Amino acid sequence: MKELIWHRQLLPALDRHATAPFLTDASTGVTTTYGEHGARVVKLANAMRTELGLARDERYAVLSLNSARFEELYHAGFLGGGVVNPLNLRFAPRELTHVLADSATRVVFVDAAFAPVIDAVRAAAGVTTVVLLGEGDVPHDVSYEALLAAGSGTVPEEPDEDDPAILMYTGGTTGLPKGVLLSQRSLMLTLYHIKMTVPLEEHDIYLAQVPMFHAASMGVIVGTPTTGGQMVTVPFFDPPAVLDAMEKYAATSTIMVPTMLAMTFAHPAYSPERMASLQKMTYGASPMPRPILDRLRSEQPQLLLYQGYGMTESAALVSVLLPEDHLREDKLASAGRAVAGTVVSIQDIAGNALPVGEVGEVCMRGGQFMSEYWRRPEETAEAFRGGWYHSGDAGYLDDEGFLYLVDRTKDMIVSGGENVYSTEVEQAVASHPAVAQVAVIGIPDDVWGEAVHAVVVLKPDADVSAEALIEHCRGLIASYKVPKSVEFRTEPLPLSGAMKVLKRELRAPYWEGRERSVN
Amino acid sequence: MKELIWHRQLLPALDRHATAPFLTDASTGVTTTYGEHGARVVKLANAMRTELGLARDERYAVLSLNSARFEELYHAGFLGGGVVNPLNLRFAPRELTHVLADSATRVVFVDAAFAPVIDAVRAAAGVTTVVLLGEGDVPHDVSYEALLAAGSGTVPEEPDEDDPAILMYTGGTTGLPKGVLLSQRSLMLTLYHIKMTVPLEEHDIYLAQVPMFHAASMGVIVGTPTTGGQMVTVPFFDPPAVLDAMEKYAATSTIMVPTMLAMTFAHPAYSPERMASLQKMTYGASPMPRPILDRLRSEQPQLLLYQGYGMTESAALVSVLLPEDHLREDKLASAGRAVAGTVVSIQDIAGNALPVGEVGEVCMRGGQFMSEYWRRPEETAEAFRGGWYHSGDAGYLDDEGFLYLVDRTKDMIVSGGENVYSTEVEQAVASHPAVAQVAVIGIPDDVWGEAVHAVVVLKPDADVSAEALIEHCRGLIASYKVPKSVEFRTEPLPLSGAMKVLKRELRAPYWEGRERSVN
Numbered sequence A, B: 001m002k003e004l005i006w007h008r009q010l011l012p013a014l015d016r017h018a019t020a021p022f023l024t025d026a027s028t029g030v031t032t033t034y035g036e037h038g039a040r041v042v043k044l045a046n047a048m049r050t051e052l053g054l055a056r057d058e059r060y061a062v063l064s065l066n067s068a069r070f071e072e073l074y075h076a077g078f079l080g081g082g083v084v085n086p087l088n089l090r091f092a093p094r095e096l097t098h099v100l101a102d103s104a105t106r107v108v109f110v111d112a113a114f115a116p117v118i119d120a121v122r123a124a125a126g127v128t129t130v131v132l133l134g135e136g137d138v139p140h141d142v143s144y145e146a147l148l149a150a151g152s153g154t155v156p157e158e159p160d161e162d163d164p165a166i167l168m169y170t171g172g173t174t175g176l177p178k179g180v181l182l183s184q185r186s187l188m189l190t191l192y193h194i195k196m197t198v199p200l201e202e203h204d205i206y207l208a209q210v211p212m213f214h215a216a217s218m219g220v221i222v223g224t225p226t227t228g229g230q231m232v233t234v235p236f237f238d239p240p241a242v243l244d245a246m247e248k249y250a251a252t253s254t255i256m257v258p259t260m261l262a263m264t265f266a267h268p269a270y271s272p273e274r275m276a277s278l279q280k281m282t283y284g285a286s287p288m289p290r291p292i293l294d295r296l297r298s299e300q301p302q303l304l305l306y307q308g309y310g311m312t313e314s315a316a317l318v319s320v321l322l323p324e325d326h327l328r329e330d331k332l333a334s335a336g337r338a339v340a341g342t343v344v345s346i347q348d349i350a351g352n353a354l355p356v357g358e359v360g361e362v363c364m365r366g367g368q369f370m371s372e373y374w375r376r377p378e379e380t381a382e383a384f385r386g387g388w389y390h391s392g393d394a395g396y397l398d399d400e401g402f403l404y405l406v407d408r409t410k411d412m413i414v415s416g417g418e419n420v421y422s423t424e425v426e427q428a429v430a431s432h433p434a435v436a437q438v439a440v441i442g443i444p445d446d447v448w449g450e451a452v453h454a455v456v457v458l459k460p461d462a463d464v465s466a467e468a469l470i471e472h473c474r475g476l477i478a479s480y481k482v483p484k485s486v487e488f489r490t491e492p493l494p495l496s497g498a499m500k501v502l503k504r505e506l507r508a509p510y511w512e513g514r515e516r517s518v519n
Helices: A005-015 A034-050 A068-081 A095-100 A114-127 A144-149 A182-197 A215-226 A240-249 A258-266 A290-297 A377-383 A422-430 A466-474 A503-511 B009-016 B035-052 B066-081 B093-102 B112-125 B144-149 B184-195 B214-226 B239-249 B258-266 B290-299 B379-382 B422-430 B466-474 B504-512
Strands: A023-024 A030-033 A061-064 A083-086 A107-111 A129-133 A164-169 A177-181 A204-210 A229-234 A255-256 A278-282 A304-311 A316-321 A343-346 A360-366 A388-396 A403-408 A411-414 A418-420 A435-445 A449-458 A485-489 B021-026 B029-031 B059-063 B083-086 B105-111 B131-134 B164-169 B179-182 B205-208 B232-234 B255-256 B281-286 B304-311 B314-323 B342-347 B360-366 B387-395 B403-408 B413-415 B418-420 B435-445 B449-458 B485-489
Touching: A005 A034, A005 A182, A005 A215, A005 B342, A023 A034, A030 A034, A034 A068, A034 A144, A034 B059, A061 A068, A061 B449, A068 A083, A068 A215, A068 A229, A068 A388, A068 A411, A068 B379, A083 A449, A095 A114, A095 B029, A095 B205, A107 A114, A114 A129, A114 B184, A129 A144, A164 A182, A177 A182, A182 A215, A182 A435, A182 B184, A204 A215, A204 A240, A215 A229, A215 A304, A215 A316, A229 A240, A255 A258, A258 A290, A258 A435, A258 B021, A258 B413, A290 A422, A304 A418, A343 A388, A343 B009, A360 B379, A377 A388, A377 B485, A388 B418, A403 B418, A411 A449, A418 A422, A422 A435, A422 A466, A435 A503, A466 A485, A485 B009, B009 B035, B009 B066, B009 B184, B009 B214, B021 B035, B021 B066, B029 B035, B029 B360, B035 B144, B059 B066, B059 B093, B059 B112, B066 B083, B066 B164, B066 B214, B066 B232, B066 B304, B083 B304, B105 B112, B112 B131, B144 B258, B179 B184, B179 B466, B184 B214, B205 B214, B205 B239, B214 B232, B214 B304, B214 B314, B232 B281, B239 B258, B255 B258, B258 B290, B258 B435, B290 B422, B342 B387, B379 B387, B403 B413, B403 B422, B413 B435, B418 B422, B466 B485
Parallel strands: A023 A229, A061 A083, A061 A107, A083 A164, A107 A129, A204 A229, A204 A255, A255 A278, A278 A304, A449 A485, B021 B232, B059 B083, B059 B105, B083 B164, B105 B131, B205 B232, B205 B255, B255 B281, B281 B304, B449 B485
Antiparallel strands: A023 A030, A164 A177, A304 A316, A343 A360, A360 A388, A388 A403, A411 A418, A435 A449, B021 B029, B164 B179, B304 B314, B342 B360, B360 B387, B387 B403, B413 B418, B435 B449
């Protein structure tokens, strides 16, 4: 079928908003209109076929900071140029080689800064053509603007709604990344779900600071472009640049993950009035520490807050805690309720739905979910067993359908036969005023199986002993959850591309030569 | 696929809003909650299978005034009970027999008042089981409540999204009605389109006065039930009952067609403050005479107005004139712009897209469109030729994508080689203060081919001559469009189930024994 396709969304938006500003690149100050964007995207889509010889279902990769070109590369693919494979900027050369080879991607679009990395892996990865975004004296085969100029201006034939649109490799929190294949239909349904949940309006100016290679950017990729609103991109998250862009362009809407907020608040460039133009903020990806949320709400009282929960496999949004839900103290710790067309079910290992309040694996269904893990039929079947997508998150539902996430199932600590949810312990540790960052992991223990261990980064000039931190937790959580040991670090904790702490890396030295039941 | 199905919409709504009021029948004052509605619908769906022996893809008919039971009968079908065939209350026995036989419908659910009509046609129509809604000493086989009580409480297995959900026969403005088959997917996509266009909110109290057998009720059938909002039904449109219900239940939202508004304004029971609780009104189905619109806006200034355009084949909504568009004088005559996921194209007879401003047939595409005209592959192929649904409406687009309807193609008058759009002439005649109702048709003329003829009903106590009306028009429209003759009637003009004037009936006596090129 040909109805749930990007043609139906982008082309009417171009008609309606041809002369309206579409995207401003804050690093250059250049703004393109909807009309200009549309003309470039059509030419690019055609050039991919005629100049690069890409088949419509063939992958091309993008290794780029946030920019107008990145948006063009998404939309050109969706209009029939090919299947976009956005590369995580934190991928190590080994991961890049794996992703490019695994996806049989021959063509890579790359920023000058990353061209040497691609050049180093191209032979091993099987890359035949490197297209350079922008300028630079770096190894490449074709320049982006020359390629685009060669494309015809005829809108490409419509794809089918089940045709692939994005192959997005999931962040490397476990082993090598897997490709998540999203169809045109996935994108359109996630667009509908977003639009019915988080208002995207014509007057909105959306600041794209989350990396565009990440599924959390789906709102920028398919949401804002269909509304007539304007986008502003910053190349990457950097508090002073973000604050400058917010002020200069009077941004009204953005997505931030808690780590980004914490870093912004901690930066000398921050002052509350610099974010005063913001009307809506979506946050998510990891639990929001209460002090950060409280500070955000007290310093930006004008903000409508949306907490989103989702993953690459769901083309992002699964549940949302709405602004009105934020007024209910007992719901603040939840990830909200399922969005339109999406159902959440908490299941035990056998696939039985668990009653309200019981912790199990968070499972879900909805039209927006991926078609498959790229060429991994067994892992796809495993993820969708019983017809439900299994998230790997542990959580429970309350009697109003609010979802509470307690942990990644693999980050859960089993100590003396009790389940300890690392996130709960982290909230306790983080509530100590000296703590800047914390991750709680299970380490081997001959008596308890696993022992609760906290890895802590203190605030500058702050000081607290391990004993005092443990004592602090004792007043907040049950004794079996209290860390048995605390390790202090001065470097920030290692983060994934989605800015989640890489607990597997923290665990690794402790488990060397041993087997952990889940890892 | 199993994602775009009613299970995914109704069941979460029941979970969230179990104890909230769902539907109030204004004629009895009885209110059911979401939880009660859900329990009844599940039992009914199962009883259809176990007690009536209906197959999941088998049709059952409903001949009923607006009521909670009508809503139950829709939802039970959508959950797997069968395919609902809602019967137009204005169908003559000949049409009823045709619709029931054409659709091979064996089971009919009927109000006591209409049971004798069904009894009279049951043999010819092939009906085997009549289920009586409510009480009454009338011919029937089973009572609705007894049937429902026999059903199990287990949620039926999910259908596929391409499974049929509704078979709705289109109003008889040409020949015998045709069945329009709408899938689960159609309903879900139209729901998404409605929700993204006309806000349906949890605090809304929606008054259902449009007949529930009609596609214009799609908002009641699939929209409001998913929001947590409340519905109030009046059995049928009757100004005093509607005004009583608006006041008593403080209705915030409703749909009215222009004829209903005109009749309400003309009724002694009307006073502006009786509609003061309304916040949103959708109107459509036929052009809104400017005096009615002006009166509505001046007497109900609080109203957000949405003009909707659509047809049964599109599961209703195709384009909407939004409240902000109503502020633009030059857009007021338009039917707004296409809703999400829907594209409008104006085409000539050969299927070429026409440029901005040129009049042609209004064609459209979107995921919400019907699967087929029931068992009429040739008419289905004809309607969807070139991949576009052909509406039979003549219109044009402006450079901002606003759609202007000029006429039904078959109501267009060809006079001396010029196309005259009947609606334009009607607006001119209706602007005379003495005119209550007008329809303009083409009648045979030996010189001009067709002559423009106006059928007019005057306001009570008003008086105007044919000559004076013609003179009035001369100042407003080109001379070839001015009526050549005027006919006065004292009875209201004949209306279809959708309350559109049946011009075919008005034309018939003039064309007896003659052939009109389009009829």
